Amino acid sequence: MGKLMSVLEAIEPIKDGDTILVGGFGPMGYPGRVMRAILKQTELKDLFFVANAANQNYLVALEKLLLTRARGMIATFTRPSAAAEKLYKEGKLEIIPQGTFSERIRAGGAGIPAFFTPVGFGTAVEEGKIKMTIDGREYIMEKAIKGDVAIIKASKVDLEGNCFMSGCTKNFGALMPAAAKYTIVEAEEVVKPGKIDPELVTVPGILIDAIVKVGA
Amino acid sequence: MGKLMSVLEAIEPIKDGDTILVGGFGPMGYPGRVMRAILKQTELKDLFFVANAANQNYLVALEKLLLTRARGMIATFTRPSAAAEKLYKEGKLEIIPQGTFSERIRAGGAGIPAFFTPVGFGTAVEEGKIKMTIDGREYIMEKAIKGDVAIIKASKVDLEGNCFMSGCTKNFGALMPAAAKYTIVEAEEVVKPGKIDPELVTVPGILIDAIVKVGA
């Protein structure tokens, strides 16, 4: 079976309790079609979300899932989001620096279980983490993030799953497929293999499991 | 002053004792013009080279510099190279796995002082390194590589230093500029800013200090 499928087929493997990585910098690169399908066409629960932001105005399906069907979230910026405030009060929201967020996901995909960074030293971010002085400067150890599922959006995808993400839409979606066991990409444009310049492939097709074509 | 300059101007800031990162996978992506200038038009000595390979047939200037003017080298594959054999016998050649080589250089450029990898565990590579069990698997800690100078080759470069490296020539040269204080790129094609598609920039110009145009 090919990778191009309906949104319902694409989300079928997702299970209760799964950790889901969601691409996008605000609404740009956010896979709204697939997220709406999870909200409206499944009863999935106890989900853990890894997404740069929560935003009740722009990321509506994510907001609603966070409110009622999430066991937690890792994010870097969550304003405005009533759902994130609720999770935060319940101790279920981990707020981390955006560079650490990106690097932890990249590490998850690249077989790096942990790395050191100076970011967060001397702040609440360092709490509970291993610290080390390396060549005279102090660092904290951060661990890789991996997920069961990644859901991303591409500008263009070929039938083997090779993704091109235009301009600033690469952000986190470019990193998430390698860090997840199963990846769904949504795109408005689906083309034949070879129709994306091999120099312009943002995510290689070997990391993509399901392609959902959405209306332009 | 612009970044485009003669090879002698470009290599002028290099000092005795410098650590020099040299791009290329074998002869592909290897900056032969600049390396020959260092060999023939300077008396620089006590240099430390970081390059994927030594090869007396294909990387001739590097081979000669290694023989007489190097205090050491980090590489992944050095056959055939009489210079590398000599350095190895003198305890001045560090052979490391190619993925660790790449990642240590990337880390050097990306402000990551150290990271963990499973590669090399149970082999000579682990000797003298910090080990850690993370989520039940054993890893070794590897430290970033940084250099004083990076010398790389690009397929095309614009006057601001933005580099496009075609096909498989990206290899290590794409990673080295961020890890060095001073970077020289050689290229056969030098174009105006804006003439390289912003999606095709392999190395952003902010990381490039000197551009040397070489004959096609």
Next chain:
Amino acid sequence: MALDWRNFVARRVAMLFKDGDVVNLGIGLPTLIPNHIPAGLKVTLQGENGVLGLGPAPPLHEINKDVFDAGGAWATLNPGGSFFDSAVSFGLIRGGHVDITVLGALQVDREGNLANWMVPGKLMAGYGGAMDLITCAKKVIVAMEHTNKGDPKIFNKCSFPLTGAKCVDIIVTNMALIEVTDEGLVVREIAPDTTVEQLKAATEADLIIPDDVKVMTVY
């Protein structure tokens, strides 16, 4: 034509840039800065959302929905610009390849500590990319109104949770330009319409005011 205080601060910050600088601008007041960068000075604007070479906002009919700044505003790309993912973007930031970051603050203190991500019990925004930027950029400039509706924002010690420890280099406000030094907060310039007494009253932190303090002027 007199500048309003926000553009006055923005222009004074722009005057701190040097040719070749790579600069990251936060949301709010810092977004005014590009209008004040002198023509002929080559400054490359970085957006942590994955772009180098940000240009001015486009006319509405020329928007490219894939080109925007880290505040989510539509932008353009200058010739010589480039796009990349967030791991590359923060690799550039963490690796020290951004020369200057300019951002706002809720609180700054005498040690250069900065708080701008939450007000306990009231507001929880998150770090976004600010923590990486202020920890790793070569120079950190806070650009803000000197007070919050009359309440001081510059303290001997921040009370809100920190975004970064000992990271701020320069504070530029509508009242003064202040340098964070090992000795404490040194006032280098005072705005023309501000007296030393007004400045001290608007600042909780102890200030060092050298004899050669200058009047804050912009071109």
Next chain:
Amino acid sequence: MALDWRNFVARRVAMLFKDGDVVNLGIGLPTLIPNHIPAGLKVTLQGENGVLGLGPAPPLHEINKDVFDAGGAWATLNPGGSFFDSAVSFGLIRGGHVDITVLGALQVDREGNLANWMVPGKLMAGYGGAMDLITCAKKVIVAMEHTNKGDPKIFNKCSFPLTGAKCVDIIVTNMALIEVTDEGLVVREIAPDTTVEQLKAATEADLIIPDDVKVMTVY
């Protein structure tokens, strides 16, 4: 037409591939394998030098000097292929996104240890990308001549410095297909022209030969 022993081994290895596999092939004998992958089986070849979707070698007049494999041989790119730098390439490898790696060996042993980077006192080649590949690929297949001019290469314990510890899954030679298990080396198939006695004589390691051992055949 009978295959020579190298192509016999290459074809037997190719028969181990499954649809959708991402495969990295080492230098030497493994470079023969692409000729034996059945049409219709979708196998993506990765080169650690920064490429996915390697195709066959080009005719001399169609060489693109920027497209080559990890052995430095000119190659082509299949539709759907892509290029990337070495950090991305080894990110894919270390991250477990390469399903199978096939490579040669100087020595292999009963625990699945592999040595192929140096002969003490004689040869020092280096690890290249082999150490990353055999540590991180989901399946590691050694493809080689069973002996080195009659001297065994499969031991109870490697004497040369290791390239990887406990990493080999399957050994395919001109004499046998051997699986590395927790119990030891289990011979699954013996080549048609080889007897059990010949196999044991050519192997230093203890071998487990089950009753249901098969004749090694290729299509």
